[in-house]
Amino acid sequence: MTQKKILITGANGFLGQFLVRDLWQKGYEVIATGKGENRLPFTYTERFTYDTLDIGKSASVHSVFDKHKPNLVIHAAAITQVDDAERNTELAEQINVQGTAEVLVDAETYAEYILFISTDFVFDGNKGMYEEEDDLQPLSFYGFTKMQAEAIMSTAEIPYSIVRTCLVYGKPLSGARSNIIQWVSGKLQANEAIKVVNDQVRTPTYVEDLSKAIVQLVEQRLTGIYHISGKEVFTPYEMAVATANYLGADTSLITPVDASTFKEVGKRPLKTGFSIKKAETLIGFQPVSFQEALIKIFEQ
Ligand SMILES: NC(=O)c1ccc[n+]([C@@H]2O[C@H](COP(=O)([O-])OP(=O)(O)OC[C@H]3O[C@@H](n4cnc5c(N)ncnc54)[C@H](OP(=O)(O)O)[C@@H]3O)[C@@H](O)[C@H]2O)c1
Incomplete structure (x- = not known):
């Protein structure tokens, strides 16, 4: 098995599309997955393929992981609209929390490393310029599900990292x-x-900076929590x-x-926004x- 087979959830999404492109260009074999049909603007090659994977269904998660046996995972799929999560808390809980648990179980079976994407909405917005170890106090159900998903990720039996990001454009x-x-x-x-x-x-985040920082964290298999945003x-x-x-x-x-x-x-x-000192120091992150x-x- 290649040492560079990476599965991405949420690959059709705003961030996911850049991750697919950047990882594939780095020579990774990319298994792009999404709930819906493939909406990526790339044609299949021997280094990129797409599969439907519904993180709300454990059989779907398991069969795609079993088929591809990825050794690296980026979990970016989520119910991402704050108001949608508030209106349909059951679905948000199922996808953002249980879905993360499902992805993690299969990642632990097949992979050696997982990176999870979280948000500045895990904070209450009283302090601003948050650091990685600041206390979590979400105001919205979306933020609450992401906090819970982070807690699930912290039980990982494989090396993991959590990237929190902020207002991606x-x-x-x-x-x-x-x-x-x-x-x-x-x-x-x-x-x-x-x-x-x-x-x-x-501290708004340029999507291409975010994608490149994530690729670097994966390349170096860095663990722990990272704040990635503009300065x-x-x-x-x-x-x-x-x-x-x-x-x-x-x-x-x-x-x-x-x-x-x-x-x-x-x-x-x-008031959110991030201190990105840790990413600057450890991966030389320099956002535009x-x-x-x-x-x-x-x-x-
Ligand atoms: N954008 C921001 O400003 C921002 C800020 C902070 C954190 N984040 C986090 O960054 C990550 C990526 O965000 P984004 O902006 O790229 O979001 P996005 O464009 O809304 O993409 C999210 C993706 O999640 C997928 N998804 C939803 N339900 C699913 C399910 N049941 N099974 C499988 N996939 C499912 C969707 O897949 P289909 O399209 O195939 O339906 C969608 O493409 C998310 O975890 C988000 O919470 C984003």
Whole structure:
């Protein structure tokens, strides 16, 4: 068996698509999996294949792991929409918590290493610039399921790592969920006025930086928890204005509002953002600035 066969859950997703591309380009044999049909913009080669895997069904998880016997696993699949998780807590629990347990059991059987993707929403947003060892206190059910999944991961009988990330943006490779930059640029280009939250603080993460950091953690089989995000602190409103300025669009179309303006069912933490010192030190992580990311996004 090759030492470089890696199974990715959530491969159709925004992050998953970049992971598939970056790992495959590094020479890994990639088993991309998702709940739905293959939506990846790549044609099959001898180093990349796709299988349907529903992490909510243990038979599905087991049969795909048994078929491919991967020796590395990245678990990125989840119910990722905060309000969806709040509205359907049973499903969020089944997929984000039980699903993680199912993936871990099979990873322990076949693999030598697993990396799990978590979120800044495990924090309550009172402190900001969180470090890896800060106390977890999720405000939303989504954050709660991710905290539980982290706890499950910490029981792993194989080396594991947890990557927490924060407000991921970029240009999806194809058909993945939209993100703030796409939404803002779409509205501005259509000359539509938008209201954007200005009382939530984040360190937004350029998706290509995140993918490359994850690949590096996998390459080095590093264990433990890692905060991976940009370095700069922004509110979504500030991101929107910077995007408008970059595009030469009319910034008066953008109105800053408090999060309370939107009647969202899932509560968001006000002030998150990460200290990325650990990743800087251990893997030399150097995220691009927001301006550099905008150039990459709009020149693609
Ligand atoms: N995007 C962010 O800002 C952000 C921030 C913090 C943390 N994260 C975490 O990063 C990871 C990746 O996020 P993302 O932005 O790439 O999310 P995404 O675009 O919503 O992708 C999530 C993927 O999960 C898959 N999935 C959902 N239910 C499933 C099931 N029952 N079985 C198998 N797969 C299932 C979906 O597969 P199909 O498409 O095939 O249905 C989807 O492609 C997630 O764990 C998320 O919680 C993201």
